[in-house]
Amino acid sequence: MISLFVNVFLLVVALVGCAEIGTTPEELNSKQVIWSVSGEAPSKALQKPGHPLRLGYVVTMFQQSLVEVDLSNNGRGNVLAYSLEAKSESDREPLVLAGVQTPIERKTRLSFSLSDVPERFVLRVDYELDGAVHQRSYSIPLRTSKNRDIRTCNEEPCYRDDPI
Amino acid sequence: MERAKLAFLTLSRIGFLLAFSLLLAACGGGGSDSPAPQAAGATPGSSTGTQAGATSGSSTASGSDSADSDETTMLDLSIAFEDVPSTCRERCGLDYANPISQPARFINFEVFDAESGALVELSSPPQTDQEGRASIELSRGARVKVRVIASSQAERGSVSWDISVRDNQGSSERAQYPLYSVVTDTIVADSPSLEQSIELPSGWLDGAYVNRRDAAPFAVLDRMIRSAEFFAESETNLALPSLNIFWSVDNRPDETSIGTSFYADGDLWILGDADVDTDEFDDHVLAHEWVHYLLDRMSKDTSTGGAHDLTEFLDARLAYSEGIATALSCLMLNDSVYLDTFGNSQSQGFGFDCETGSQLAFVPGWFSEASIIQLIYDIFDDSRDGDADTVNLDRIALADVLFGKMVNQDSGTASTIYSFLSGVIEASPQNEQSILALADQQAIAVGLSAVDVLATGETNAGQSTEDGDASEIASILPLYEPIISGDSAKEVCLTDGFGQPNKLGNRRLMRFVIENSGSYRISVNSADPENGDPDVYVYSGNQLVNLGVSEQIGTEILDVELNSGAYWMDVHDYDLLFGEGAGSTCQTVALDAI
Numbered sequence: 215m216i217s218l219f220v221n222v223f224l225l226v227v228a229l230v231g232c233a234e235i236g237t238t239p240e241e242l243n244s245k246q247v248i249w250s251v252s253g254e255a256p257s258k259a260l261q262k263p264g265h266p267l268r269l270g271y272v273v274t275m276f277q278q279s280l281v282e283v284d285l286s287n288n289g290r291g292n293v294l295a296y297s298l299e300a301k302s303e304s305d306r307e308p309l310v311l312a313g314v315q316t317p318i319e320r321k322t323r324l325s326f327s328l329s330d331v332p333e334r335f336v337l338r339v340d341y342e343l344d345g346a347v348h349q350r351s352y353s354i355p356l357r358t359s360k361n362r363d364i365r366t367c368n369e370e371p372c373y374r375d376d377p378i
Numbered sequence: 379m380e381r382a383k384l385a386f387l388t389l390s391r392i393g394f395l396l397a398f399s400l401l402l403a404a405c406g407g408g409g410s411d412s413p414a415p416q417a418a419g420a421t422p423g424s425s426t427g428t429q430a431g432a433t434s435g436s437s438t439a440s441g442s443d444s445a446d447s448d449e450t451t452m453l454d455l456s457i458a459f460e461d462v463p464s465t466c467r468e469r470c471g472l473d474y475a476n477p478i479s480q481p482a483r484f485i486n487f488e489v490f491d492a493e494s495g496a497l498v499e500l501s502s503p504p505q506t507d508q509e510g511r512a513s514i515e516l517s518r519g520a521r522v523k524v525r526v527i528a529s530s531q532a533e534r535g536s537v538s539w540d541i542s543v544r545d546n547q548g549s550s551e552r553a554q555y556p557l558y559s560v561v562t563d564t565i566v567a568d569s570p571s572l573e574q575s576i577e578l579p580s581g582w583l584d585g586a587y588v589n590r591r592d593a594a595p596f597a598v599l600d601r602m603i604r605s606a607e608f609f610a611e612s613e614t615n616l617a618l619p620s621l622n623i624f625w626s627v628d629n630r631p632d633e634t635s636i637g638t639s640f641y642a643d644g645d646l647w648i649l650g651d652a653d654v655d656t657d658e659f660d661d662h663v664l665a666h667e668w669v670h671y672l673l674d675r676m677s678k679d680t681s682t683g684g685a686h687d688l689t690e691f692l693d694a695r696l697a698y699s700e701g702i703a704t705a706l707s708c709l710m711l712n713d714s715v716y717l718d719t720f721g722n723s724q725s726q727g728f729g730f731d732c733e734t735g736s737q738l739a740f741v742p743g744w745f746s747e748a749s750i751i752q753l754i755y756d757i758f759d760d761s762r763d764g765d766a767d768t769v770n771l772d773r774i775a776l777a778d779v780l781f782g783k784m785v786n787q788d789s790g791t792a793s794t795i796y797s798f799l800s801g802v803i804e805a806s807p808q809n810e811q812s813i814l815a816l817a818d819q820q821a822i823a824v825g826l827s828a829v830d831v832l833a834t835g836e837t838n839a840g841q842s843t844e845d846g847d848a849s850e851i852a853s854i855l856p857l858y859e860p861i862i863s864g865d866s867a868k869e870v871c872l873t874d875g876f877g878q879p880n881k882l883g884n885r886r887l888m889r890f891v892i893e894n895s896g897s898y899r900i901s902v903n904s905a906d907p908e909n910g911d912p913d914v915y916v917y918s919g920n921q922l923v924n925l926g927v928s929e930q931i932g933t934e935i936l937d938v939e940l941n942s943g944a945y946w947m948d949v950h951d952y953d954l955l956f957g958e959g960a961g962s963t964c965q966t967v968a969l970d971a972i
Contacts, residue, residue, distance in 0.1 A: 253632075263728075266685060334630075338655070338722070351653075355634040362547075372555075372557060375560070378563075
C-alpha cells in the first residue's frame with residue numbers, strides 16, 4: 215500500500231515536472247537514447263587524392279524510432295546538400311531517409327523516424343570548392359556483421375573457385 | 379598515451395611494419411577448402427561423354443587441321459574480362475554503356491581432371507599470352523576443367539612481377555586470403571581441336587550490379603601488369619617483389635572495413651563498395667597506389683602518409699610521394715586527367731588534370747601535391763604546353779632517377795621533390811636549366827641556378843597563404859636544420875597553422891653526420907618543460923634507425939648506436955600533431971656522444 219502511494223506520488227511529481235518544462239511524458243520518453251554511434255568520414259587517414267571534406271558524424275537512435283544524425287564538416291569545401299540513404303546488403307534500390315539543401319552551416323542535424331535499422335547509412339554530399347560543385351558519397355556503418363565468417367587459408371594455393 | 383602513439387604509427391611506414399609483424403604472428407585463419415596441389419601428370423579421365431560447355435564461355439569443336447595426332451586434342455583457350463571505362467565526357471563516372479572486352483594477359487591458369495581434381499601436366503606454361511590466349515594439348519577423351527586465376531608471374535623486357543589478387547571479404551586485417559579464381563564446367567576432349575572462350579563479366583545489368591563481379595579482380599590485375607610493363611623498356615632491371623592486392627565487394631570506405639584504397643607494407647587494398655566507392659575500374663587510382671608500392675620497394679619514399687588534399691600545404695615528404703604517384707599514373711596511362719569515380723551507380727567522379735592543374739586554387743611550392751604533379755608530369759610528358767616546357771625525358775631517364783640516382787643519394791636526406799629534381803638533373807644535366815624553369819613555374823627553387831637534395835637556397839615557405847605568419851614561416855625553412863655532435867642544442871620551432879598531423883611546419887627535418895661509430899644521445903626538450911611531448915625518429919636514407927616516442931612531458935631522450943655516415947631526423951611534438959589548437963611550439967635538440 216505504501217509503495218502504491220509512493221509510485222503515485224512519483225508519477226504526479228514527474229507529470230508536474232514535465233508540465234513545468236513544457237515536455238509531455240511521451241516526448242520525454244521519445245528522447246531516451248537507445249544507441250549512438252559516431253565517427254569520421256572518410257575514416258582512413260591514408261587516402262586517395264581529392265578528399266577535401268572531413269565529416270564528423272553522430273548517429274543517435276531514440277525511443278519511438280526517432281533518429282538524429284549530427285554532421286559537422288571539418289575540412290575544406292562548403293557543403294551545399296546532404297542526402298542520407300539507408301543501405302543493407304539486400305537492398306536493390308536506395309531508400310532516402312532525410313536530406314537538407316543549401317545553405318548549410320558547418321554543423322547540421324538531420325532528424326527522421328526509422329522503423330527498421332539498416333546495416334548502414336550512405337551519405338551523399340554536394341559541396342562547393344574553389345567555385346566548382348562536387349559530389350561525394352560516404353559510408354556510415356550502423357551494425358557490423360560481427361559473426362560473419364571471414365575465410366582465410368592455412369596453405370597455398372588457396373582459391374575461391376567461382377563457377378562460370 | 380603510448381598506446382595512442384603506437385596506434386598512429388600504424389599509419390606511418392614503421393607503424394605498418396610493426397602492425398605487419400603482429401599480424402603475421404597472429405594470423406592462422408580458418409579452414410581452407412582449396413584443393414591441395416597435386417602432382418602434375420595425373421591421368422585424365424577417359425570418358426567420351428558430350429561436351430558440357432561453360433555457361434559464360436563458349437566451347438566449340440573446330441577443324442582437325444591444328445591437331446597432328448588422333449591421340450590428342452588441342453584446346454585453344456581465350457580468356458577476356460569486361461572492362462568498364464571511366465569517363466568525364468558529359469559527366470564523370472563509369473561508362474557501363476560502352477564496356478570493352480580486354481584480353482586477360484599473362485594470367486595463370488590450371489587444368490585439372492574433372493573427376494579427381496588432379497592437375498593435368500601441360501607441355502606449355504600455364505599462362506595466357508599477351509592476347510589472353512593459350513594452347514593446351516590434352517589426351518583425347520580427357521574430361522577436364524580449367525581454373526583461371528587472378529595471379530601473374532611473368533617477365534617482360536627488363537621487368538618481372540609476381541602479382542596476386544585476393545578476396546579479403548571486407549576485412550582490414552592482413553591475412554592469407556583466397557585467390558580469386560573461376561572454374562569452367564567440364565570440357566570433354568572429344569575432337570582433334572577445341573576452342574574455349576571464357577568471358578568474365580562485370581556483373582552489371584539493367585543499371586545495377588546484379589551478378590557476381592567476376593571481371594573486377596582481373597581488371598585490377600591487368601592494371602598492375604600494365605603498370606609494371608611501363609618500365610619494361612627502361613634498361614633498368616626491375617625484379618618487382620611479390621605484390622598482394624586485396625579487393626572485395628565488401629571493401630567499404632568506413633571503419634568497419636578498409637576505409638579507402640591504399641598501399642601499406644607491400645600490399646594494396648582496393649575499394650569495391652557498389653554505389654558508394656568502387657576502384658576496380660578506376661585506372662588512375664590503381665596506378666597511383668601501384669606507384670606507392672613501386673617507390674616503397676624499389677626507390678626512396680619516406681612519406682608520413684596520412685590524409686592529403688591537392689590544395690593543402692603538406693609535409694615535403696608527403697607532397698612528393700602523393701604528387702609523383704598521381705603524375706606517374708597520368709604518364710603511365712598516357713591520359714593527363716586523373717579520374718576517380720564513385721557514388722550511386724558509380725556515376726560521379728573527381729578529375730584532376732596533371733597537365734593544367736584543373737584551375738584548382740592552390741599555393742604553388744615544394745609543399746604542394748598539385749605543384750609536384752604538374753612539375754613531374756611536365757618533365758616527362760610528350761607535349762610542350764608552355765614556354766618553359768621544353769623538356770621531354772623518357773622512361774629510361776625516369777627509371778634511372780627512381781631506381782638509381784635517388785637510391786644512391788646522401789643517406790642524410792629524405793625523399794622530397796628536391797631529391798627527385800637532383801636525380802633528374804644528374805641523369806640529364808644538359809636539361810638542367812629547362813628543368814629549373816619548370817620548377818620555377820611551380821614556385822620551387824625560384825631564382826636558383828642549381829638545386830640540391832637539401833633544398834639549399836629555397837625561400838618559399840608558403841608566404842602567400844593568408845594563414846601564414848612570421849612564426850609559421852620560421853618553422854618551415856631551411857628544410858633541413860643541421861646539427862653537429864657535441865655542439866650546443868639547436869632550437870627548432872613547429873606549427874599547426876597549416877593543419878595537422880602531416881602538414882607543412884608540423885615536423886622539422888634535421889640532419890647530422892657521424893664521424894665515429896658509437897653510442898649517441900639525442901635530447902629533445904620543449905621550450906616549456908611543463909608542456910609538450912617531443913618525439914624523434916632517426917633515419918638513414920629510407921631506413922628507420924631508431925625512434926624515441928616516450929610519454930614523458932617536455933623531454934625525449936633517445937640513446938642510439940650509430941655507424942659513421944649521414945642521418946636525418948624527424949622531430950615533432952606529439953601533442954601538437956594530435957592535440958587541439960596547440961598553435962606553435964619550439965624545442966631544443968642536442969646530439970652528443972656517450
